[in-house]
Amino acid sequence: MPYFDAASAAPLHPVARQALLASLDEGWADPARLYREGRRxxxxxxxxxxxxxxxxxxxxxxxxxxxxxxxxxxxxxSGALAGRRRAGNRLVVSAVEHSSVLHAAEVHAAAGGTVAEVPVDRSGAVDAGAFAAALGEGTALACLQSANHEVGTEQPVAEVAEACRGVGVPLLVDAAQSLGWGPVEGGWSLLAASAHKWGGPAGVGLLAVRKGVRFAPQGPSDERESGRAPGFENLPAIVAAAASLRAVRAEAAAEGARLRGLVDRIRARVPELVPDVEVVGDPVRRLPHLVTFSCLYVDGETLLHELDREGFSVSSGSSCTSSTLTPSHVLRAMGVLSEGNVRVSLPAGTAAEDVDRFLDVLPGVVAGVRGRLGVPAGSAAPAAAPADAPGSLVVDALGRRCPIPVIELAKVIGDVPVGGTVTVLADDEAARLDIPAWCAMRGQEYVGEEDAPEGGRAYVVRRTS
Amino acid sequence: MPYFDAASAAPLHPVARQALLASLDEGWADPARLYREGRRxxxxxxxxxxxxxxxxxxxxxxxxxxxxxxxxxxxxxSGALAGRRRAGNRLVVSAVEHSSVLHAAEVHAAAGGTVAEVPVDRSGAVDAGAFAAALGEGTALACLQSANHEVGTEQPVAEVAEACRGVGVPLLVDAAQSLGWGPVEGGWSLLAASAHKWGGPAGVGLLAVRKGVRFAPQGPSDERESGRAPGFENLPAIVAAAASLRAVRAEAAAEGARLRGLVDRIRARVPELVPDVEVVGDPVRRLPHLVTFSCLYVDGETLLHELDREGFSVSSGSSCTSSTLTPSHVLRAMGVLSEGNVRVSLPAGTAAEDVDRFLDVLPGVVAGVRGRLGVPAGSAAPAAAPADAPGSLVVDALGRRCPIPVIELAKVIGDVPVGGTVTVLADDEAARLDIPAWCAMRGQEYVGEEDAPEGGRAYVVRRTS
Structure with missing residues (x-):
């Protein structure tokens, strides 16, 4: 049963398991104690x-x-912001950081701090120059991930670190997705990572703070972990985390190259096999094991459910798969399609046959979901409109969830002449992202959006072909 | 090799080990995901x-x-204080809470809040009436441990909970030391505990917040654990924690009674076997497995080291065993001797023979430490002073660490006549606690202390026998 969601949590690496078992017997005591179990x-x-x-x-x-x-x-x-309080209260983050960074930023903003978000391009990458330009007066800290957790795009960390260093701003790198593949290059100041992403156990993260970086731990602290992480150390898991990091690193070059080939296969084949698909994320500067694509006219939750029935475990940034019914902030920041979104992240050891079987199964699954939603077939240009066609049409999709507003738009675009407009009324959050993305994919013109008198938003599309 | 420090960390219960192993295979995936591994x-x-x-x-x-x-x-x-911000900013805690509570209180005070400490008696217990009286105007939260982690004394939690309820103040109970032995009685509002204290794995605590208690989680949060504990769940350890809690509870009545008998043996025999010992903590209202005593004229670190050489792992609240060189705040709040302090906390399954061997070994170990320190032998009353003895003597113990100031005092008390005084100059933090405790144990009068012109403090003792 292929599990393709390593970016959420990787199965335990055999070395992690072995180290965990060994240290359950040797490492349960308090390392702060002086007796033999503590010393051990x-x-x-x-x-x-x-x-x-x-x-x-x-x-x-x-x-x-x-x-x-x-x-x-x-x-x-919080520690870096507090340590640099005198420098200012401006925090700079990329728009596609992990939610843990954005939640920390929200707390900073709620306490009166300033947060500047650096946008990304359609591939999900920040521009190093734009990031540098955002390091304005009073910047206490900048945060940039090493690679994106949803689309795999690598960020220009070394260049951004250099820019940060040039203006004396510490850079915190969230290396959660990449640390198993290799060290983060460049002159970063702080680095965070998570063991269960590289095949270590849950319950272990790590935080590196370079000497010389001003750092003032916040909240109650104790004597453990240099006063930076209070509470009894989760020692067996820590031992397993460190051992498995060494182990995956030893395998990283070979396994990374192998998985990169499998991902390349998915990147190439999916658009050939499935109509109306957008593969997102940088095709080259990316994590080796991760690929994301979105399928027009597909309900992400149903798609995941059907793939699960076929034995494939993947995740999604579609709005219908989130508890808040909003599309992933990463896809939103990239401006790419969010409906029918699938993230495939291959754990180490994934068999090529499993990837092939996924490619075999996917087209039928997508077609099945589309069929049940009554989607107009094919991605051919819409039919010519009848002679008496109205110059504009309004489609009321208020109260309808993704992907219905886009499906309704696709159904009627052929009913207006070239030059005519379709206005979609929708209150689903995903429409704001997916209607412009549909226009880009289908070569129609996205005119804009405005508040609709009926409630929700009115999205205007002009037929151009 | 008997390990007698269960109150720091208990060895992993076999059920915890078993559950942990099983859930390493079944429980590594993200429980927020919809695919089969996530559902499992x-x-x-x-x-x-x-x-x-x-x-x-x-x-x-x-x-x-x-x-x-x-x-x-x-x-x-932090969540309870923030949730009750409108009620006021007063936090009431006992003086003998675990450092985690006191650290949280320090953060509250640093942010402008008020912290009231309720004192304890010589047994380490708060008085329920005094605790109730401390619940003054604007009290947002009260904290009381179920039983003390250093001396084992149970607190009157049910009575205090009733008093809190009467004035509408939530009570947070730190049940870390007692939860394995049974549920906390009474109408508490919040409860905290720690799995590795009951034989579960490290890396798992639990926080219960009763419905109706106003609670506003502080710091960045996410969707996990009701927004009260961010970060990926440490699931295998959680499963092991819950399973082992059930298991130790099933054994608690029988094993508790058995360990209580062993602790009673230590409580009775140690003062018979070792001169100048004070057994501290309530003899009846106490945890079943824990006993603490202090030995006059003994260096706690050396004592622990010698016991470790004999194969016994125990902990200590003596100043010389802490990184801050101050005696445990618990012993200080109780006003009992801190030098030569030993906490014995028996893990489940401790063999009676190991306790007997401890009692065999202890007298020789203590005598050895005392011998090397040149301690006056026996606890008999001091000799009569010579006829020409001065009415007062000053002992300069500045710069000398515990237990030297007390040893110097004991050496010269026989050199002043009954009614005469000895003044000990000392800058060791432990002297403040141990000189009065010595007076109480040896039937001499503790007159008081004042700043010494030479630096440090001058402790005045009057010979009464």
């Missing part, structure tokens, strides 16, 4: 820190273990 | 929550899992 625990903790620091590319005394990658980000952002 | 993880998480809630005595939707007991306390205190 301390040795394990020190060795794990050395190993993790080597993999990160920092000194052991710069690295602490946290209960999760999320907590590492929270502690890193 | 969700089922495990839900079942663990049900089991833990039943053991706590709350509803499943009132309980969240946190990365540690410390983090449960921090989240509970």
């Amino acid at each position: 625990a301390r040795l394990l903790l020190d060795a794990a820190r050395e190993a993790a620091a080597e993999a990160v590319g920092c000194r052991a005394d710069e690295l602490v273990f946290t209960p999760s990658g999320t907590r590492a980000v929270h502690a890193g952002v | 993880a969700r089922l495990l998480l839900d079942a663990a929550r049900e089991a833990a809630a039943e053991a706590v005595g709350c509803r499943a939707d009132e309980l969240v899992f946190t990365p540690s007991g410390t983090r449960a306390v921090h989240a509970g205190v």
Whole structure:
């Protein structure tokens, strides 16, 4: 049963399992105690820190273990902001950071701080120059992921780090998705990561803070982990995390190249096999194991459900798969289609046959979902409008959820002449993203949107072909 | 090799180990995902929550899992204080709470809040009436442990909860030391605990917040654990924590009675076997497995080291065993001797023979430490002073660490006549606690202390026998 959601959580690496078992017996005691069980625990903790620091590319005394990658980000952002309070209260983040960074930014803003979001291009990457330009007066901290968790696009971290260094602003890198593949290049100041993304156990994150970076841990603290991560150390899991990081690194070059080939196959074949698909994310500067695409006229939740029935576990940034019924902020920031969105992230060891079977199954699954939604077939240009066609049409999709507003638009675009307009009334959050994306994919003109008198928004599309 | 420090961390219960292993395979995926691995993880998480809630005595939707007991306390205190901001900013805690509670209180005070500490008696217990009286105008939250982690004394939680309820103040109970032995009685509002104290794995705490308690989680949050504990759930450890809590509860009555007998043996025999010992903590209203005593004229660190050489792992609240060189705040609040302090906390399954061997070994170890420090032998009354003895003596112990100031005092008390005084000059923090405690144990009069012109403090003792 192929599991293709390594970017959420990777199955436990055999080395992690082995190390965890061994340290359940050796590493349960308090490493702060002086008796033999405590000393043994301390040795394990020190060795794990050395190993993790080597993999990160920092000194052991710069690295602490946290209960999760999320907590590492929270502690890193709040500690760096507080440490740089005198410099100002401006926080610069990319628009496609992980939610843990954005949640930390929200807390900063709620406390009166300023947050500047650097936009991304359609591939999901920030422009290093634009990022540098955002490092305005009073910038206390900048945050940039090493690679995006939803679309796999690598960010220009080294260039941004250099720009940050030039103006004396520390850069925090969220390396959660990439650390298993290799160290983060460039002169970053803080780095956060999460063990269960590289095949380590849940319950372990890591936070590196370079010497010389002003850092003031926030909230209650204790003597553990240099005062940066309070609470009893989760030692067996920490040992397993460090051991598995070494192990995946040893395999990273070969396995990365192999998975990159499998992902290339998906990137190439999906648009050939499935009509009206947009593969998103940078095709070259990307994580080796991750690919994301969106399918027009498809309900993401149903698609995931059908793929699950076929034995494939994938995730989605479609609005209907989120509890808030809004599309992923990453897809939104990129301005790409969000409906029928599928993220495939291959765990190490994924068999090529499983990828092939996925490519076999996908077209039928998508066609089935589209069929049940009554989608107009094919991606051919719309038929010529009848001679007596009205110059404009209004489609009322108020109260209808993604992908219905776009399907309704596709159904009637052939009913207006070239030059005519279709106005879609919709209150679904995804329409704002997906109607312009549909226009880009189908070569029609997106005119704009405005508040609709009926409630919701009116999206205007002009037929151009 | 007997490990007698269960109050720091208990070795993993076999059921915890078994559950952890099983859920490493079944519970590594993201429980928020809809595919089969995610659904399986969700089922495990839900079942663990049900089991833990039943053991706590709350509803499943009132309980969240946190990365540690410390983090449960921090989240509970900050969330309850923020939720009750309108009621006021006064926080009431006992003087002998765990450091996690006191650290949270420090953060509250640093942010402008008020913190009131309720004192304890010599047994370590708060008086319920005094606690109730401290619930003054504007009290947002009260915190009381179920039982003390250093001396084992149970607190009158049910009575205090009733008093809190009477004035509409929520009570947070830190049940870290007692939850494995049974649910906390009484109408508490919030409860925190830590799995590795009951034989569960590290990396799991739990926080229960009763319905109706105003609660506003602080810091960045996400959708996990009702927004009260951000970050990917440490599911295998959570499953192991819940399973082992059920298991230790099933054994609690019988094992508690057995360990209580062993602790009674230590409580009775230590003062018979070792001269100048003070057994501290309530002899009856106490945890079944924990006993603490202090030995006059003994260096706690050396004592622990010697016991470790004999194969016994215990902890200590002596100043010389803390990184801050101050005696434990618990012993200080109780006003009992802190030098030569030993906490014995027996893990489930401790063999009676190991306790007997401890009692065999202890007298020689203590005598050895005392011998090396040149301690006056025996606890007999001091000799009569020579006829020409001065009416007062000054002992300069400035720069000398515990237990030297007390040893110097004991050496010269026989050199002044009954009615004469000895003044000890000392700058060691422990002297403030241990010189009065010595007076109480040896029937001499403690006159008081004042700043010494030489620096440090001058402690005045009058010879009465």
